[in-house]
Amino acid sequence: MRLYNTLSKSVSEFTPLDNKVRIYSCGPTVYDHIHIGNLASFIYADTLCRALKSAGYEVEHVMNITDIDDKMIARSKEKYPDLEPTEALDKLAKEYEEVFKRDMISVGNNVDGIKFVRATESIESMQKLIAKLHADGFAYIADDGVYFSIKAYTDSGKTYGQLTPIDSSNTSQSRIQNDEYDKESVHDFALWKLKKPDEPSWDFELDGQQLAGRPGWHIECSAMSTAALGLPFDIHTGGVDLKFPHHENEIAQSTAGQEDPLMAQLFFHNEHVMVDGKKMSKSLDNFYTLEDIKAKYFDPLAFRLMVLQSHYRSQANFTWEALEAAQNRLVSIRDWSDLRHQPSAESMSDELDELFRKTRQQMSDSMANDINTPEALASLNQLVSWMFKNPVPGVEGTHTDGTLAFIDELLGINISNRPDITSEEKQLIVQREAARKSNEWDKSDALRAQLKDRGIEVRDTDNGQVWARSS
RNA sequence: GGCGCCGUGGCCGAGUGGUUAGGCGAAGGUCUGCAAAACCUUAUACGGCAGUUCGAUUCUGCUCGGCGCCUCCA
Numbered sequence: 001m002r003l004y005n006t007l008s009k010s011v012s013e014f015t016p017l018d019n020k021v022r023i024y025s026c027g028p029t030v031y032d033h034i035h036i037g038n039l040a041s042f043i044y045a046d047t048l049c050r051a052l053k054s055a056g057y058e059v060e061h062v063m064n065i066t067d068i069d070d071k072m073i074a075r076s077k078e079k080y081p082d083l084e085p086t087e088a089l090d091k092l093a094k095e096y097e098e099v100f101k102r103d104m105i106s107v108g109n110n111v112d113g114i115k116f117v118r119a120t121e122s123i124e125s126m127q128k129l130i131a132k133l134h135a136d137g138f139a140y141i142a143d144d145g146v147y148f149s150i151k152a153y154t155d156s157g158k159t160y161g162q163l164t165p166i167d168s169s170n171t172s173q174s175r176i177q178n179d180e181y182d183k184e185s186v187h188d189f190a191l192w193k194l195k196k197p198d199e200p201s202w203d204f205e206l207d208g209q210q211l212a213g214r215p216g217w218h219i220e221c222s223a224m225s226t227a228a229l230g231l232p233f234d235i236h237t238g239g240v241d242l243k244f245p246h247h248e249n250e251i252a253q254s255t256a257g258q259e260d261p262l263m264a265q266l267f268f269h270n271e272h273v274m275v276d277g278k279k280m281s282k283s284l285d286n287f288y289t290l291e292d293i294k295a296k297y298f299d300p301l302a303f304r305l306m307v308l309q310s311h312y313r314s315q316a317n318f319t320w321e322a323l324e325a326a327q328n329r330l331v332s333i334r335d336w337s338d339l340r341h342q343p344s345a346e347s348m349s350d351e352l353d354e355l356f357r358k359t360r361q362q363m364s365d366s367m368a369n370d371i372n373t374p375e376a377l378a379s380l381n382q383l384v385s386w387m388f389k390n391p392v393p394g395v396e397g398t399h400t401d402g403t404l405a406f407i408d409e410l411l412g413i414n415i416s417n418r419p420d421i422t423s424e425e426k427q428l429i430v431q432r433e434a435a436r437k438s439n440e441w442d443k444s445d446a447l448r449a450q451l452k453d454r455g456i457e458v459r460d461t462d463n464g465q466v467w468a469r470s471s
Numbered sequence: 472g473g474c475g476c477c478g479u480g481g482c483c484g485a486g487u488g489g490u491u492a493g494g495c496g497a498a499g500g501u502c503u504g505c506a507a508a509a510c511c512u513u514a515u516a517c518g519g520c521a522g523u524u525c526g527a528u529u530c531u532g533c534u535c536g537g538c539g540c541c542u543c544c545a
Contacts, residue, residue, distance in 0.1 A: 041545035165474065239545030272545070310484060315538070322483045325495035374485045378493035388509065441504055459508045
């Protein structure tokens with residue numbers, strides 16, 4: 001499996017450090033519905049896991065749930081002003097964690113394969129890490145919190161800027177002046193923030209001082225990934241925007257005082273989904289969630305397909321037109337998968353068998369080549385159009401089922417479990433066939449109308465009737 | 472200002488130094504009891520200018536344009 005690595009800025013052969021691939025994904029902050037860009041990021045991470053599994057690796061996938069930060073606090077106060085801060089926070093987090101998981105499932109992400117870790121349930125490991133960093137001289141206590149010292153880190157011989165070249169000269173003056181925190185140096189960041197009135201907080205004793213407060217954002221991922229996967233682990237995923245400062249800071253926290261400067265051997269960053277060629281933002285009114293997509297009666301899996309139609313390292317462009325195109329493509333793939341249930345289905349020919357085998361191979365090759373999903377989909381479509389083009393109304397057999405399952409495992413578009421029509425419905429088709437043979441057109445049309453009422457459309461081909469679900 | 476990415480036919484979107492990506496859409500046709508689908512054909516391609524080369528969409532330089540990051544952010 002060849003993968004692009006942000007650390008080396010090149011594509012190279014990936015080999016897990018151990019017998020299984022350990023992956024950590026930066027997860028959502030659960031203060032509201034996540035937007036389609038977040039979802040796209042998780043779809044790409046999910047697809048990475050699928051590709052690795054398909055290549056024969058065992059995968060351990062961990063994702064954090066950020067349920068404590070500024071936005072969480074602000075929103076919980078706003079939404080539940082009468083509740084005690086910790087309760088309000090908890091309630092908000094539970095609510096949107098559910099919404100998040102529902103969205104994940106809707107777009108076909110393998111939620112069962114992910115170990116979710118909540119920030120608020122990992123406070124202890126974060127405090128331990130902060131205490132260790134402080135003891136080792138990488139953290140200092142300021143008036144409003146505990147900070148990480150970039151200087152101490154670089155003085156220890158490590159590089160701050162493994163992912164992005166950091167040039168302090170290009171940091172604007174305004175940022176320094178506007179900075180509200182009391183830190184020693186521009187890039188230093190908060191490991192722990194002291195409690196402000198009416199904020200949820202956790203007790204923390206450090207260096208003999210009582211520092212009730214809450215963790216900074218970056219420390220979460222360092223503490224949680226190390227606790228769950230060890231150090232270093234294999235792959236860290238996230239959107240490109242997280243390269244700096246988030247992942248850079250994670251690396252610093254995780255590797256300060258460690259011999260190995262590596263937090264993860266590979267960083268997998270996906271480019272953003274643009275909307276009408278621009279970054280999603282509330283001010284441009286191009287900010288969408290899965291709710292918006294469902295409200296327009298699009299299948300969430302059509303969104304998944306749309307995302308997979310572009311490579312994870314290029315900016316995908318979301319437009320309603322593109323989503324509609326993806327939906328049409330999805331329907332056609334589904335119709336193709338339903339061919340195996342056709343009454344006229346035949347057994348697999350050697351030629352077709354070979355074509356199936358070849359398609360699977362091509363798809364595997366594409367995925368192994370830095371997760372080239374557009375190319376894999378193109379291979380699939382060649383098989384699909386061949387089947388529609390050639391006089392094979394349908395095929396049955398384990399090979400078909402195996403291929404559909406293979407495609408689902410790889411792409412998660414859920415085509416292998418589509419149910420057959422009922423025997424009663426099949427009977428209607430048989431009756432219609434008989435009516436047509438005896439030129440009873442009225443009867444034939446009535447039967448077709450009956451089937452249509454059940455959401456099944458029937459069309460006549462040289463090889464008999466082929467049905468497709470109209471919904 | 473610093474760093475980086477990208478510009479492919481109506482739209483989306485891969486890829487390659489010489490051979491059809493693919494999807495969606497459009498036009499014409501074939502088929503057809505009807506309907507629908509399918510199939511066939513067609514059109515519109517690699518931002519611009521130079522350079523390297525037998526040959527560039529693919530490499531190099533310049534240029535124009537778009538985008539991202541540098542601050543919370545998938």
